[in-house]
Each structure stands twice: as structure tokens, then as C-alpha cells.
Amino acid sequence: MSAFLDSLKWDNSGLVVAIAQHVDTGEVLMQAFSDRAAVSETLQTGRLATFYSRSRSGRWCKGETSGHYIKASARRAGCCMYMDCDRDSLVYLAEPIGPACHTNAPTCFFTQLDASGGEVRQAGDHHSREHAPMITLYALERTIAQRRAETEAGTNAGIKPSWTAKLLANPELLCKKVREEAAELCQTLEESEGKERAASEAADLIYHAMVLLNAQGVSLEDVSKVLRSRFGTSGVEEKASRPPNPQT
């Protein structure tokens, strides 16, 4: 451990950059700094992300005051910590317990910038993820949720309803589409339709399955957690393959 700690490229204040990332959604939750003691503690306990507080000049176990810990050992096997090529930056792949930000926002990065440096966020509400950096799949989920909210609030009255709104209003159509898209995806393999077609049909299936999940109040993060809980040392797919009942 000490040889490893010696090998890190500490800055003039004895710190390295530490980035906490959500293991399921991929959100960058917060960026802080870690000193030798914090890196050592996070690695050895493998439980809670610990940093160095520059404002208080001391150890800072995120969540110790608020209860909003960042669980570092988000996976059963292996550690959560990753180092960059020049040894001065760490990623903690982690599971946040509650909001990661002291403002109660899910991530500290709740402000999007426009081309002129304007700040884009919900006025007076930085608790939502509306302008947080979400990767494509989760951004799609957010868009689906927005369409639903617009429909429920009636703010789209008079406007031609979106396909998402139509699907949400018609569970029969929605289920029909999910079954159809699954069949079309299978067909790309059965009929050797090529990679492009396979990617396109998978996109169709994932989109429609996500609308179906939204209709039931289930998030992609929930699904991701199920997949993660099935992880084992022998690999996720062993568990994923075990059906809840023999007919599955």
C-alpha cells in the first residue's frame, strides 16, 4: 500500500483529484481532492468514499455529517477505485446514498452552460437532474419522463401528442410495440440483416421498453441495480440467467 501511495503524483498541497461517479447511471456526482490518508482509508475499508476538505483542512468522509454517504464498494468483486495514466487523478465508481451535493442535488454538476456562458438550470430548483450531465440512455429516459409530465400537466394541449404520449395513453399499443420490436430484433439475427439494422432494432426495443418501464414507475437505474445485484465473482450473466421460476 505504501509503495502505491508513494507512486501517486501528489500536487504541491499533497493532493490528487478524486472524481466520484455513479456506478449505475454514470453521472459524475462530485469532484473533490484526496490526500494520502483519504486514498488509503477508501481503499482499505473499501466502503465509503473519503476525501480531503480543503476548506476545513482535514479528513472528510462524505456523508459523515449528512448521512449522504457515497458507498465506494458498489460491486461485490474488485475495488471501486481507478487511477489515470499519470497517477494524479482517481475515479471512485460508487453508489450514492441520497443526494451527492450539499445543496441536496443528486449531483454537484446540476448547471448546464450554453454557448455564451449562460447558466441553464431549473430556476430555484437544482434538485432535479434536468440539466445534469446524463449519458444517452439516461437522457432518453429523462425525455420520456418530460413527455409524460407535459401530458399530465396539459401543457401540450392542442399540440399533436408525441409518440411517447400516445404509447403511455395506450398500454395495449405499448405492449404490442414491445413484442413487435423484440421480434424485429430477433429477425436481424435470424435473417442476417446486418449490424446497422440490428443496432437500429435494438434502439427501437430499448426505447419502447423504457416507455413501458416509465408507465410502471420503474427507472433504468432500478433495472441496472437488479443486474448489478446479480453480479458475482463468476460474472453477472450466471446470475442473470437464473430465472425466478422454471418456466421463464
Add this chain to the structure above:
Amino acid sequence: MSAFLDSLKWDNSGLVVAIAQHVDTGEVLMQAFSDRAAVSETLQTGRLATFYSRSRSGRWCKGETSGHYIKASARRAGCCMYMDCDRDSLVYLAEPIGPACHTNAPTCFFTQLDASGGEVRQAGDHHSREHAPMITLYALERTIAQRRAETEAGTNAGIKPSWTAKLLANPELLCKKVREEAAELCQTLEESEGKERAASEAADLIYHAMVLLNAQGVSLEDVSKVLRSRFGTSGVEEKASRPPNPQT
């Protein structure tokens, strides 16, 4: 723009932390620093992620030498840049052109650490993503690819084949499972089976669909790119809903 730049909390060297993240996979690609000019250039051009090189004390447009740019405007609408709560750290949500690391690794964070500070990575090969910080869905994809590689290399000979290996060896079974799991997911809505069951069936469907994609050499990143290309100012689902042909 100037008011915004004034408002950032520059460190003693006039820098803020800049984190480049892959818009599709969520990988943290690299962490560097940006000065006032770099932030301004990245925002205004909205095209290529630019940083400040501390070693060369000057402007550093990532990729200008190697061709391995990081495309900052990964989405049609809105900017790629996000700021944290205390204004000293930025996330660039971006699309890398080629490897992000000067070592040719896809991400600079190719070294995983174990509890004793041991470095876990492929000996002599940091080009793979094998020990990079991948979020759950992409880690699952990586596991599926590993099972396939083991089967093809015969390193699992004599060992009971994994469910993934069985599926890959039997396209008929694989397609049957994808159709079945789609039907089971629909059933959770049709029969109001509850959130937990819906999340579990969605996990089943996604896992099996990912094996089917692997069988065709298609990655989740490919699928994500399709979904992203369908994004528009009016929201992704409008495009996602437009079938390639009327029967779809």
C-alpha cells in the same frame, strides 16, 4: 461570457478542473485542467474540448497533434459543458474520436486498484477497457464479451459452459429467449405484477438482447449512438418513433 468566466472559482494557477466524459458509455475519459481561454474556446466553438497543458504551459486542444479529438458538441441541442456547485470543476460530455489517452488507451483511467493498492490491469496492454471504470450496463456487456472470448479460446474447456456461452452457441434458443423475455416484461404491465417484477423482467430482456447484439458484433455504444442520432430539439422520442418502414 466574460461575467460567467469571472464567476468561476479559478485556483492559484488560474485553472479549474475539467473532466471529459463519454456521452454514450459514461466512461470518464480523462481529467485535465482548463484556463479562462480554454473554457471560452470550448464553449464558443462548441466543437472540440480544449484544456490548459500544465507541462507545456499553454493551450492544449486535445487531438490537435494526434488527431484523437474529443468532440464536445456531442448532442445537437444544448452545450456539452456542465459546472459544479462551487464553480471550480467542469464536465465536458463528449464524443471521443479515437483513444482519449496518449498511450492509446480508450480512457486514461485504465488501471483498477485493489484493496492493498495493487494495480490491476492487463499486463502490457492498457489498450483494452478490461479494468476501466465501466457502469453496470457496459460492465455487463464486457462480461458477455469475456464469456465469448473464453469459449472461442477454449480456456473454459471441461468447465460447465455459462448460460451466455449456451446462448451464443444456439441462436434459436437465444431468439426464443428474447421473445419470451419481451412477453414477460409486457405481462408485468398487463397483469399489474408490480415494480419489482417489472425491473427484474426488464433486466432479463436487456441481458438477453445484449447477448443477441454480441452475437452480431454490435455494441451497446452502437445502439446508444443510434438513439443519440435520433435526438432533436423536439426530443429524442419523436425521432425514435419514426419507423424505417410503415409496417414497423
